[in-house]
Amino acid sequence: MQTRAAKRWIDWAIILCMVLLAICMLLPFLWLFSMSFRPVADAYKMPPSFLPPSLDFSNYVAVLSSKVPFVRIYLNSVLIALVVTVGQLVTCTLAAFAFSRLNFRGRDALFFILLVGLMFPAQVTILPIYLGYAKVGLINQPIGLGLMYLTSSFGVFLMRQFMLSQPKALEEAALMDGAGYLKIFWRISLPQLRPALSALGIITFTQTWNYYFQAKVLLGKQDQMTLPLAMDVLRGYMGAGNLSVVMAAMSMSILPVVLLFLIAQKFVIEGITMSGIKN
């Protein structure tokens, strides 16, 4: 049997190992950030550096003045991510309220059908969507990508989990007082759900920001692209020499997601575990 002192010693040894490992996990990010400040000529100089050599923003200026319409692409990404996030917050919360608080015929069957959607990959829906979009002129329209994701099985499932974990007493009291369901939803349920809304909002924003497969199929033109697609295009344009410039574009592209996570880590983690554990 271990002594108490030995156990504490092992604890600290493990934590030390984990700190080293955690730093290794961050190395690719440190490298890209440091690279974005390196003069283009030094991009391939060894040893690689993981801290910015200076705070020279000329690579960032180079991205904005390159032939790739970076600002336009950035705005496309922002637009799609915002539309999808707001859309899902509305549709998923409404549906989740119905599935967790209201009784109506076919409720459980409907919910089950919706859950089945978690198993369908984008690959099995993209062909008909592409053909349909081609008919109505939504190919190469950033908003077309947004439309596909205005609701999600995951979002409804997550919000329902949160709602089921909330006490119903207040809502029932309001119902006795004669309040309508819309009022109960708006005045009582929603304010209680702020952490859940934050979690879903951040997860959805991040997911939408990162879509690649769907975007690659639907958005071919440079003006209409999103950021994940633009990186590869920029890399091609810049050739091997301007690695630093690509990394400057990359730093700007991952910034919103990194910031969101730094600020609201708690909500993201809560959302993820909520959906994973209670399955």
Next chain:
Amino acid sequence: MTATKSKHRPSELARAQARTGYLFVLPTAVLYLTFVLAPVVLTCILAFAYYDPMIGSRWVGFDNFARFFSNGRSVQILWNTLRFTFFAVTFNVSIGLILALALNRMMPSWLLYFFRLSFFLPVIIAAAFVSIVWTYFYGDDLGVINYFLRVVGLPGVRWLTDANQAMTSIIIMDVWKNTGFFMIIFIAALQGVPRNILEAAVMDGTPAWRQFLRITLPYISPVVFFCIVYASIGALQVFESIVILTQGGPGDSTRSLSILIVEEGFGSFQIGYAAAISVVMTVLILCITAVQQLVSRKWVQQ
């Protein structure tokens, strides 16, 4: 919230409730039907057709599937995808669990914040972004990893240009990127393991590995199954990391089903054939989910 509580007008209240229910579900139902259910059904139909709006489409029965399974190249691509899935799932889930076990102890909250940050950051950044960084990490002569290998006197590895190595390199990056997700889930699951049972085991002098096998693992097994299925569904769709790191090469050694679907469907406009491939992928996902349901049910009964 049941209608029976209000005794005066139960039926009216129940009707109002049902009306609100349908109204609230309506936007999701319409969108889900349009962008998920209908496309899935249409893809299944397309898979049995030769689709060409110019010349005319026709039914071809199981020809598209026969073509997929009789062609050496597409079978190799299916095999690549399964191999990737097997190793990516195994390492993502097991390493995620090991990391969670390592972090499941008392520590200051700022330290926990730091750990969550560094292990979860790769999860939330698109593979499309980080894969470009890894392209330079994996470079032959100018690569960051080979530089450090040479510093310690080891020969460099042709990470992405050797057909026997490339898939392993992609799996390594995938584990770096995704294992933090499973770590987070396992940390939450481990906190649910009843403390008093573990403490009793410690008092009895049960060795740590035995505590894990006899108490912790059975308790968190539903979460382990969930993680395996979730990881498999994601891994079978692997696309962007491969597109950016190797474009499917060298040769076809890292080409995945998703890449084949895009090439056939949107490159050579073999819509029916591409639909058949995506149906194969979906059936694989359904099978894995079904197996998980069966196994976990049996496990829980024991």
